[in-house]
Amino acid sequence: MLRASNLREHDMTSPGDLELNRRDLMVAAAATAAVASAPSGAGAQPAAAAAVRAPSKATVSMMVNGEARRLVDLDTRTTLLDALRESLQMPGTKKGCDHGQCGACTVIVDGRRINSCLSLAVMHEGESVTTIEGLGTPDNLHAMQAAFVKHDGYQCGYCTPGQICSAVAVLDEIKAGVPSHVTADLTAASYDPTADEIRERMSGNICRCGAYSNIVDAMSEVAGRRA
Amino acid sequence: MKFDTPATTNPIDQLKVVGKPLDRVDGPLKVTGRAPYAYERHDVGAKPAVGYVLGAGIAKGRIQAMDLAAAKRAPGVLAIVTAENAGKLELGKFNTAKLLGGPDIDHYHQAIAVVVAETFEQARAAAGLIKVEYAPTQGAFDLASARDGAVVPKNANAPADTAVGDFGRAFAAAAVKLDESYTTPDHSHAMMEPHASMAAWEGDSLTVWTSNQMIAWAAGDIAKTLGMPNGKVRVISPYIGGGFGSKLFVRADAVIAALAAKAAGRPVKVALPRPLIANNTTHRPATIQRVRLGAGSDGKITAIGHETWSGNLPDGSPEEAVAQTRLLYAGANRMTATRLALLDLPEGNAMRAPGEAPGLMALEIAMDEMAEKLGMDPIEFRILNDTQVDPEDPKRPFSLRQLTECYRTGAEKFGWSARRARTGQVRDGRWLVGMGAASAFRNNLTMASGARVRLGSDGVVTVETDMTDIGTGSYTIIAQTAAEMMGVPLEKVVVRLGDSSFPASSGSGGQWGANSSTAGVYAACVKLREAVAGQLGFDAATAEFADGEVRGGGKSVPLGDAAKAREIMVEDKIEFDKEMTNSKQQSTFGAHFVEVGVDVATAEVRIRRMLAVCSAGRILNPKSARSQVIGAMVMGAGAALMEELAVDKTRGFFVNHDLAGYEVPVHADIPHQDVIFLDDTDPMSSPMKAKGVGELGICGVAAAIANAIYNASGARVRDYPVTLDKILDRLPEMG
Numbered sequence: 010m011l012r013a014s015n016l017r018e019h020d021m022t023s024p025g026d027l028e029l030n031r032r033d034l035m036v037a038a039a040a041t042a043a044v045a046s047a048p049s050g051a052g053a054q055p056a057a058a059a060a061v062r063a064p065s066k067a068t069v070s071m072m073v074n075g076e077a078r079r080l081v082d083l084d085t086r087t088t089l090l091d092a093l094r095e096s097l098q099m100p101g102t103k104k105g106c107d108h109g110q111c112g113a114c115t116v117i118v119d120g121r122r123i124n125s126c127l128s129l130a131v132m133h134e135g136e137s138v139t140t141i142e143g144l145g146t147p148d149n150l151h152a153m154q155a156a157f158v159k160h161d162g163y164q165c166g167y168c169t170p171g172q173i174c175s176a177v178a179v180l181d182e183i184k185a186g187v188p189s190h191v192t193a194d195l196t197a198a199s200y201d202p203t204a205d206e207i208r209e210r211m212s213g214n215i216c217r218c219g220a221y222s223n224i225v226d227a228m229s230e231v232a233g234r235r236a
Numbered sequence: 237m238k239f240d241t242p243a244t245t246n247p248i249d250q251l252k253v254v255g256k257p258l259d260r261v262d263g264p265l266k267v268t269g270r271a272p273y274a275y276e277r278h279d280v281g282a283k284p285a286v287g288y289v290l291g292a293g294i295a296k297g298r299i300q301a302m303d304l305a306a307a308k309r310a311p312g313v314l315a316i317v318t319a320e321n322a323g324k325l326e327l328g329k330f331n332t333a334k335l336l337g338g339p340d341i342d343h344y345h346q347a348i349a350v351v352v353a354e355t356f357e358q359a360r361a362a363a364g365l366i367k368v369e370y371a372p373t374q375g376a377f378d379l380a381s382a383r384d385g386a387v388v389p390k391n392a393n394a395p396a397d398t399a400v401g402d403f404g405r406a407f408a409a410a411a412v413k414l415d416e417s418y419t420t421p422d423h424s425h426a427m428m429e430p431h432a433s434m435a436a437w438e439g440d441s442l443t444v445w446t447s448n449q450m451i452a453w454a455a456g457d458i459a460k461t462l463g464m465p466n467g468k469v470r471v472i473s474p475y476i477g478g479g480f481g482s483k484l485f486v487r488a489d490a491v492i493a494a495l496a497a498k499a500a501g502r503p504v505k506v507a508l509p510r511p512l513i514a515n516n517t518t519h520r521p522a523t524i525q526r527v528r529l530g531a532g533s534d535g536k537i538t539a540i541g542h543e544t545w546s547g548n549l550p551d552g553s554p555e556e557a558v559a560q561t562r563l564l565y566a567g568a569n570r571m572t573a574t575r576l577a578l579l580d581l582p583e584g585n586a587m588r589a590p591g592e593a594p595g596l597m598a599l600e601i602a603m604d605e606m607a608e609k610l611g612m613d614p615i616e617f618r619i620l621n622d623t624q625v626d627p628e629d630p631k632r633p634f635s636l637r638q639l640t641e642c643y644r645t646g647a648e649k650f651g652w653s654a655r656r657a658r659t660g661q662v663r664d665g666r667w668l669v670g671m672g673a674a675s676a677f678r679n680n681l682t683m684a685s686g687a688r689v690r691l692g693s694d695g696v697v698t699v700e701t702d703m704t705d706i707g708t709g710s711y712t713i714i715a716q717t718a719a720e721m722m723g724v725p726l727e728k729v730v731v732r733l734g735d736s737s738f739p740a741s742s743g744s745g746g747q748w749g750a751n752s753s754t755a756g757v758y759a760a761c762v763k764l765r766e767a768v769a770g771q772l773g774f775d776a777a778t779a780e781f782a783d784g785e786v787r788g789g790g791k792s793v794p795l796g797d798a799a800k801a802r803e804i805m806v807e808d809k810i811e812f813d814k815e816m817t818n819s820k821q822q823s824t825f826g827a828h829f830v831e832v833g834v835d836v837a838t839a840e841v842r843i844r845r846m847l848a849v850c851s852a853g854r855i856l857n858p859k860s861a862r863s864q865v866i867g868a869m870v871m872g873a874g875a876a877l878m879e880e881l882a883v884d885k886t887r888g889f890f891v892n893h894d895l896a897g898y899e900v901p902v903h904a905d906i907p908h909q910d911v912i913f914l915d916d917t918d919p920m921s922s923p924m925k926a927k928g929v930g931e932l933g934i935c936g937v938a939a940a941i942a943n944a945i946y947n948a949s950g951a952r953v954r955d956y957p958v959t960l961d962k963i964l965d966r967l968p969e970m971g
Contacts, residue, residue: 063311064357086357095356100276101269103477105428106510110895113428141269150264158263161863164707166266167428167477173267204908211903215895217428217478218707219870220863221906 071133073097074143085131089123090114092130093140101141101170105215112214115171115178116140122178124213141170144177153177156227164218172214176228179210183232202232237759240813243919247781248758253719253726254924257859261726262475262711271475274447275432275507282436282503285314287352287496288359289488290366291345291512292337295888296375296580299339299348303367307351310365312358315499318349322495328457330485332552332583335461336492341370342549343582344889345515347488352500375580377888379522379547382577386545389554389576398562400628401569403528406539410530414606418527418598418954420557422881422890423520424898425587429477430513434505435493442497443470446490449479450743451702455736457486462494473734476744479706480871481586484745487517514582514893519881521546521555521584523594527602530569535610537567537621542599544572547579555584557595560677560935563823564599566623580888586745588871589931592678593938597875597956600674600939605952608657614943615643615652615673615827626821635820635920638851639675642827645912646673646849650829659950660968667833668968669844670948674940676826676848680927681748682817685756686739686809689718689764693803695784695796697722698730699760703741703753705733707867708930709860710744710753716857717754717924721761723781724795739807747824747928750856755810755922763806768798810922820920824852824932828869828940834949836970839960841877841945843907848937851914853927858913861929866909868933874901875934876941878957 069080073093080096087096090107093116094100102125105113109127116125117139145151150158153176163169183206186199191209200206207228208221216224248254265271272279292299304316319325319338327334337346349366353359376382388396407413433446442464448454448471455471458464476483489506496504508516523546530539546555558572587593607617619640626632647653655671656662662669687701699718705711715729722729732738742752769776772786772793779788786793798804831845848865855861878899881890892898911933917925938956946952951966 064361084355084357086361087355091356094276098278099269100272100278103269103273103429104275104507105430105477106895108510108894108896110510111428141267145268147264147268147270150267154264154267157267158259161260161859163263163266164709164860164863164867165428165476165478166262166271166707167273169266170269208903208906213902215428215900215902217426217480217871217900218863219867219901219906221870221901221903222866222909223863224903225908 067131069130069134071135072137074139080130083130085129087130088126089128089130089133090125093125099140099142103167103170105168112175113168113171115174115214117174117178122175141174144173152231156231160223160227160230162220162224162227164220168214168216172216172224175211175214176224179207180228180232182210202229204229237762237808238811238813239755239922240816243923243925246923247721248924250720253716254856255854256857258712258716258726258857260709260712260860261715261731262705273429273475273477274434274445274473275505277434277445280445282434284434284503284505285352285354285500286356286359287350287493287504287506288363289347289492289506289508289512290349290363291516292341292348293368294341294370294372295344295377297341297370297372299341300369300371302349306365307362310358310362312353312355313351313362314354315352315496316349317492317495317499324463326460326463328461328486330453330457332549335488343515343580345512347492347516350492350496350506352496352504375888376578377581377883378885379524379545379577379579382547382579383524383545386575386577389574391551391553392556392574394556394559396574398572398628399570403539403541403569403571406569407528407530407541410538411533412531412609414529414602414609416527416602416605416954418525418601420523420594420597420956422522422883423587423875423879424514424881425480425482426895426898426900427478427480427482430507430510431483431487431489431517432505432507433490433493434503435497436503437497441468442494443472444490444494445472447476447483448473448486449476449483449704449706449745451704451734451736452740453743454486454490458490458494461486461491471736473704476704476706479744480588481590481745482517484586511894514881514890514898518583518585520587520590520594521548523555523557525557525598527598529602529606531606531610535612535617535620537565539569540565540567541571545575545577546584547577547581548584549580550578552584555594556591557598559591560595561599562628563626563821564675564677565621566627567621570627581883588868589678589934592935596674596677596936597938600936601942601954604672604943604946615647618675619643633820635822636916636918637823637825638914638916639825641914642825642849642851645914646827646829646847649912650847652829655947659947664833666836668836668948669831669833670944670946672830672940672942672944672947674828674936674943676828676850676932676936678747678824678928678932678935680822680824680853680921681746682812682922683742683748683752684809684811685742685752686807687741687757687760688739688805688807689760691764691768691795691799691804693796693799695724695794696728696730697724698732699757700732700738701741701753701756702736702738703733703749704744706744708744708749708864709857710749712860713750713754713856714757717757718761721758722764722795724784728784739809747931751853751922751924751926751928752810754856754924754926758923759808759810760806763808764804767804767806768795771798771804817920822920822927824927824929826850826932828937830940830944832941832944832948834945834963836967839963839967841958841960843873843905843941845907847910848933849912849914850929850932851916852929852932853921854917854925855913856924856926861913862911864930865911865933868931869909869937870901870906872934872937873905873941875956876938876958878959880957
């Protein structure tokens, strides 16, 4: 029922800072426009029949899993999710809803998790993106990936990359003292990664197979090992 | 291999690999994002264009005109396919409504066009430029109003009416009676991976990479829809991002990708946008159910009656919510009735445990209510009315039925004795706390299933079958089966699934997949053992396959030696003799235990504890089987507390058609969950002695939650989901 979003617009290390900069505002407006232009499926309105301009293109450079990548002539409507999945042919990051509702597309950008479907690729010039492919490989699993295998924290596997990227970032958030809705003491320097903290913070990542109980076990084990 | 006598001792009984809680063999690929799903097959080099589907904006009527001019001129557009230029399309054997609509519209968001462009962004933008003029007509969208016109369904698995004894007389004469109605809403599968397909033509042959639970059905229905010979369609679906019934059948993405690829002259991939899925595809239909129970003052049921009403499109099938009531409890006088109303909502069809899932949502609240009327503990009431024989045909026993043991084990483990019979008695801070229980019941279905096995000189055993793994663990349990049969470690088995060029399998549905598909692999492995023994000069009947060797008559030879000259390849399938397997009733059983807290001021419900005790045949892999059960319990928690497709009864569509509007459980909704499997090795089910477990877990759990809410708060809610607005004005006085 709770849908605590794992998307944070502001710097999570200073939750009290509500100042929006100009770039954030423009970015938010662009994202809104992109969503609004999608056909509703309920039949296009006459107003939509205006002539279509050729798509505007841009070149975007970013670090992806530690590698410098350059996206030349990228359609500026391309989300970070589709830039990863289609342009860079890295489909580990999943498209479940394309509307920021399910969390399957979660990646870590400059240390913070975001829904990559709610973010245009051009918003990430010069930034550093970590995807599921960058955390580990089948022969050299990240500790969180290994814990998901051990605790069977997945079934169909489709929400799994997003769950794991979120899980890695959540433990960092807890360690960094970023509070959540269930945090009792907001002034503590850091928090214990309790099951309730994990469940609250992971609630933006839906798993329809229902592996939640196992995911909490996997994350608790990794959190315990690191502590 | 014909399964026509109960299984005796066989190599699976060694349980060296089968029955172990092993990690999934596909795990490392899935947790690193390397498992390729349908829309992301960059690895096959198809370089596809992208199709974007437009859905109808009315529920019923006709397209008067479609103006495609602006869309055709849009940048990057390669082709637009509508019913007008698609050529003749047949209706698939497993489809109720056409997958490409027009000019007649059968339901809201029925696909009416696909725009193909170089990129997704271009296709989406161009689809928004299509102008459609509709002539809508009146439709029926409200089950409650259509109920009076409901009729005996034409397309059903079970008889519309069943009767044993004299229900009417027995019910009238019963010392204690219950007569209540219950409703369950429309449910959406809401699997995480949207329906997606990529299609490529080579001459008159078509390959479709898709996300589908039943490969042979899919290949057959794509061919039928497109008017092609069956052998010309290849379907590939190695990874499926959730199904739950939504991907049992070919849907619009597959057919439209094929049409679009033909029109564009190159491969095309299509994914259904999330907001289209609820109305474009299938859903679990809403039900209205009436349950009547009559019992003597001793608590023994003398009359049990269950009626259900659901709706569907013309030629659709009913939700058979009375199925479990024919088998679950004793009682000499019984009746069920299933009626179907005509509705113009999207197609209703199977979702995880069709029939039993919504049926038990009603029946198991009724049992809780009846126990209270009788002044009995609800578990004791169920145990008193347990039966070891088919209640409609007492000469026919269950093959193995441990419902009472499930309850006894669970009650002990869960601490049921602490439950207070009176409602609203337990308080923990702001929470009113209560416990509820309910029976889980689902029949064990079996399906013929084939497999091919190969042995290489390196001793590696490769299994090929068109079986699918929809998160169920098929890759792993099939590998375990082959490893056990051939006496090799799991690392020496390669499993290849989900390709119509492999032998046809049971597929994944109706919780028949695990038992049936591994039995098919068992059959192929028996043949491989014979071939190996023959090649190496062993007696097949007595040779032992262990530790990568074949042993017998005092000698032992590495298994791979049998394939030194050339690879050995054999194929077989398991076929179930229905007369034998039906001679006893095969079902799976369980007992759900739930503790909830109901906020004394806001009526917010939180699940605090959940336990399921299951008796479901031999458990082939306790780790993946447990995951199936807890996952199904999560889906049942959704059905109990939040899931409901809201019907716009004027315009005829599901309003909350995305993952924000259609709420499913998230992490914060689900506590730690426990599952106990009872030993249930059933020689009637297959050589594996296994049954299904993937659907059992959802059966009954929603009622257990509703019963716990009643026990906590005194609010008896009979209309799902049990949201706080239905509880709030019935809470006990605070203080």
